[in-house]
Amino acid sequence: MxxxxxxxxxxxxxxxxxxxxxxxxxxxxxxxxxxxxxxxxxxxxxxxxxxxxxxxxxxxxxxxxxxxxxxxxxxxxxxxxxxxxxxGDHHHHHLVCDDCGRVEPFTDGPLEQALERAAGRLGYAMQHEVVLRGTCGDCAA
Incomplete structure (x- = not known):
């Protein structure tokens, strides 16, 4: 479905x-x-x-x-x-350009594993959202 x-x-x-x-x-x-x-x-x-x-x-x-x-x-x-x-297929995080405001999705398996390990070590059931800020390639040029 x-x-x-x-x-x-x-x-x-x-x-x-x-x-x-x-x-x-x-x-x-x-x-x-x-x-x-x-x-x-x-x-x-x-x-x-x-x-x-x-x-x-x-x-x-x-x-x-x-x-x-x-x-x-x-x-x-x-x-x-x-x-x-x-x-599932829709899970991703976001990169945000501080100059133009563009928001782009990204996935990163090792990051997901690290977050799961940290949550497990601390005894948390994890729901998370990662937002990374910076300058996109177009604005940096």
């Missing part, structure tokens, strides 16, 4: 319809490789020919977050970003 199918089932189970803005936001998020702000989601849907209001995008994101289908990502710039919740 794809994430979108799972999301639509969860919305239905919550007594919510899956049309309009909800369908547009879920479909958009499933195609993303990293977090997006509500404005970026709105702009992406409109650019693809969809018709949805930015307020509807915010309401949909709040609903999806309440259902734990998306997670809010804080990269330290005061802009709420959202991405598909859960681990």
């Amino acid at each position: 794809s994430w979108a199918e799972h999301a639509f089932t969860a919305l239905q189970d919550a007594g919510l319809r899956r049309g309009g803005a909800r369908r547009a936001v879920v479909d958009f998020l499933e195609r993303q490789d990293c977090c997006r702000s509500a404005q970026e989601i709105h702009d992406g849907i409109v650019a693809a020919g969809g018709a949805v209001g930015v307020a509807s995008v915010y309401r949909t994101l709040d609903t999806l977050a309440e259902l734990r289908l998306v997670q809010r990502v804080d990269v330290g710039d005061g802009i709420a970003r959202f991405e598909i919740a859960g681990g």
